[in-house]
Amino acid sequence: MAKSSGDRLRAARLLIRIDDGAFASRLLERDASPGVRVRVLGVLRWQRALDHALAPFLKRPPTRLDSEVRTALRMGCFEVRHLGVPGPVATDEMIRLTRRLGKSSATGMVNAVLRRVVATEPAVSPPDLRWSHPEWVWRRWEERFGAEPAEAAMAAAQEPATPWVWFVDDRSKADAEDAGAVLQPHVWCPDAWTAIEGRPELMARIRRGVAVVQDPSSQMVARIAVSLADGTGRAADLCAAPGGKTALMNEIGRWDFLVAGDRSPFKAGRLGRRLNEMPVMVADAGHPALAAGAWDLVLLDAPCSGTGTFRRHPELKWRLRPESVVEAVGQQRPMIAAALDLLAPGGVLVYATCSIEPEENEAHFESLTDGSERVAMDDHLPVAMPWIETAAGGVRILPHEHGDGFTVHAVRRRD
Numbered sequence: 001m002a003k004s005s006g007d008r009l010r011a012a013r014l015l016i017r018i019d020d021g022a023f024a025s026r027l028l029e030r031d032a033s034p035g036v037r038v039r040v041l042g043v044l045r046w047q048r049a050l051d052h053a054l055a056p057f058l059k060r061p062p063t064r065l066d067s068e069v070r071t072a073l074r075m076g077c078f079e080v081r082h083l084g085v086p087g088p089v090a091t092d093e094m095i096r097l098t099r100r101l102g103k104s105s106a107t108g109m110v111n112a113v114l115r116r117v118v119a120t121e122p123a124v125s126p127p128d129l130r131w132s133h134p135e136w137v138w139r140r141w142e143e144r145f146g147a148e149p150a151e152a153a154m155a156a157a158q159e160p161a162t163p164w165v166w167f168v169d170d171r172s173k174a175d176a177e178d179a180g181a182v183l184q185p186h187v188w189c190p191d192a193w194t195a196i197e198g199r200p201e202l203m204a205r206i207r208r209g210v211a212v213v214q215d216p217s218s219q220m221v222a223r224i225a226v227s228l229a230d231g232t233g234r235a236a237d238l239c240a241a242p243g244g245k246t247a248l249m250n251e252i253g254r255w256d257f258l259v260a261g262d263r264s265p266f267k268a269g270r271l272g273r274r275l276n277e278m279p280v281m282v283a284d285a286g287h288p289a290l291a292a293g294a295w296d297l298v299l300l301d302a303p304c305s306g307t308g309t310f311r312r313h314p315e316l317k318w319r320l321r322p323e324s325v326v327e328a329v330g331q332q333r334p335m336i337a338a339a340l341d342l343l344a345p346g347g348v349l350v351y352a353t354c355s356i357e358p359e360e361n362e363a364h365f366e367s368l369t370d371g372s373e374r375v376a377m378d379d380h381l382p383v384a385m386p387w388i389e390t391a392a393g394g395v396r397i398l399p400h401e402h403g404d405g406f407t408v409h410a411v412r413r414r415d
């Protein structure tokens with residue numbers, strides 16, 4: 001089997017598992033082939049627009065077809081519209097793919113539909129359809145952030161994410177450059193780099209653990225937390241897995257003690273292996289097994305709807321419902337209350353989410369923390385960072401600003 005046909009088959013199998021509820025990022029950890037990755041993430045990103053293009057030629061909506069057939073149709077349409085594969089080639093490949101997926105009886109239909117789709121010019125459509133987002137997301141973002149930023153955020157979610165890294169020390173960075181990596185700094189995140197040439201040299205350092213891949217927004221939350229606590233004293237990271245922020249906090253802080261916890265035993269196990277010399281616990285952030293009133297910094301990087309991360313997790317767009325935002329609030333409230341109890345006098349709680357929705361950020365955080373002092377973060381941010389201030393004095397980055405979308409708030413316990 002040609003490599004590209006093999007990639008198509010592997011991508012289709014992953015897409016079928018994702019249809020059943022698996023997470024793309026987890027499956028792609030084990031299959032990093034670019035040909036698989038581009039198809040899996042591309043089909044998920046463009047799913048709504050692809051289904052819209054296919055629908056006029058189908059007797060029932062794509063969502064009601066067998067998963068195997070739906071996947072072949074979506075992938076064929078994606079390859080033509082977004083990878084520039086010639087129509088007849090994509091159609092023949094999808095017929096073969098349908099057969100390999102055990103649906104020989106559907107090959108005639110796949111052939112007929114794809115031939116008609118590839119001969120049709122995409123029509124001009126409203127922004128949510130053009131950028132393949134759910135209509136409710138578009139309406140919500142347009143109302144809250146304005147049409148232009150909302151459309152820019154949707155457009156950015158359709159692009160592959162650049163792999164940004166930080167280096168564990170200057171020597172490792174210099175060594176990568178000596179070996180041929182041409183590094184480019186991030187536009188606003190300090191010490192975040194990507195390779196514009198010599199990517200294999202950077203990859204080799206990532207595998208060795210001296211360069212750490214982390215989205216700039218995630219790096220920035222860790223940097224803000226360290227800066228607000230001056231990097232000293234006792235710090236606890238309550239929702240720490242997979243450990244990106246803890247690792248960077250450990251790297252740039254001078255803590256007396258830094259502990260990381262996560263509710264999931266599986267994730268905490270992986271976290272323990274990643275942060276091998278650090279205390280790691282399996283604990284519910286709503287009832288952390290830590291001494292109250294003893295912590296100079298508590299980071300609560302709370303579970304959330306994740307609306308700032310559609311570029312990395314495109315299947316979320318199709319799984320979330322408007323009510324998911326409210327559900328996240330219910331989950332976070334006990335964690336915020338418990339995190340406040342942990343603070344020593346003068347200690348800082350940094351509450352972050354990778355959601356850009358006000359309801360699961362400032363709207364409830366403000367009411368839960370009204371006895372604490374709001375901490376302004378302006379002096380702790382890079383000048384070039386294009387953030388917007390939330391109604392509770394927090395910091396929000398929208399997902400088209402060279403990183404995932406995120407929101408962060410901080411309060412200090414009064415002495």
Ligand SMILES: C[S@@+](CC[C@H](N)C(=O)[O-])C[C@H]1O[C@@H](n2cnc3c(N)ncnc32)[C@H](O)[C@@H]1O
Nearest residue numbers: 239240241242243244245262263284285301303
């Ligand atoms: C946004 S992720 C954290 C990402 C992490 N801070 C990083 O930078 O790599 C949220 C994490 O919260 C964990 N989580 C969910 N509910 C929790 C709870 N009640 N207590 C502690 N952790 C929880 C999830 O397992 C998940 O790993």
